[in-house]
Amino acid sequence: MATSSENTIAKATQEVTNDEKETNGTEEVAVEPKTGVSFPVKLDDGKQLNCVGLRKKSMVMGQASDDIKLTPGSLIEISRLPGFVLKTKVMGEVISKVESELLWAYINMYIGDDPLDKDAKDKFGISLISLF
Known part of the structure; x- marks a missing residue:
């Protein structure tokens, strides 16, 4: 018989696995050449990213x-x-x-x-x- 904490851990693991399946197939990722940091090319709201954390390279x-x-x-x-x-x-x-x-x-x-x-x-x- 599983305890409530074991059930909670199993449920959280299953949710993470489901989330990974949803994002792995559809999310396009780019790698910034100078830093080696990977980042999503497009956000959930459809906006384009040009580098890590910036939507516009002209921000600064x-x-x-x-x-x-x-x-x-x-x-x-x-x-x-x-x-x-x-x-x-x-x-x-x-x-x-x-x-x-x-x-x-x-x-x-x-x-x-x-x-x-x-x-x-x-x-x-x-x-x-x-x-x-």
């Missing part, structure tokens, strides 16, 4: 992300404005302004004055540069 650099050629020594400045606005400047030219409390908190956590992890700050900077 604005519409000019395809037009700007970064050369060695290029200066990218991300600054915080009042009201959770992040302003991105490349070589002195304002490229984008994004107003998002979540984006500001995420970026501040990694590249702020007191980062959560100094190694993570360095890795974040390197991976951010590799996206461009």
